[in-house]
Amino acid sequence: MYMHCDDKRTLYVLKEEIEKSWRLLEKSGFTDQQLLEDFNNSVTVYFEYKLSSE
Numbered sequence: 001m002y003m004h005c006d007d008k009r010t011l012y013v014l015k016e017e018i019e020k021s022w023r024l025l026e027k028s029g030f031t032d033q034q035l036l037e038d039f040n041n042s043v044t045v046y047f048e049y050k051l052s053s054e
Contacts, residue, residue, distance in 0.1 A: 007053040014046040
């Protein structure tokens with residue numbers, strides 16, 4: 001099954017959000033609880049969307 005281009009774009013944007021969250025978390029020394037939660041949420045949303053679009 002092939003993904004629609006909108007799904008690919010959404011996954012790309014979600015992946016970018018994961019990378020941004022990771023960079024911020026890394027800069028904080030992995031000590032900022034809110035950044036950790038943001039990163040976790042970004043990863044969760046990405047994989048939930050990916051699974052639902054397959």
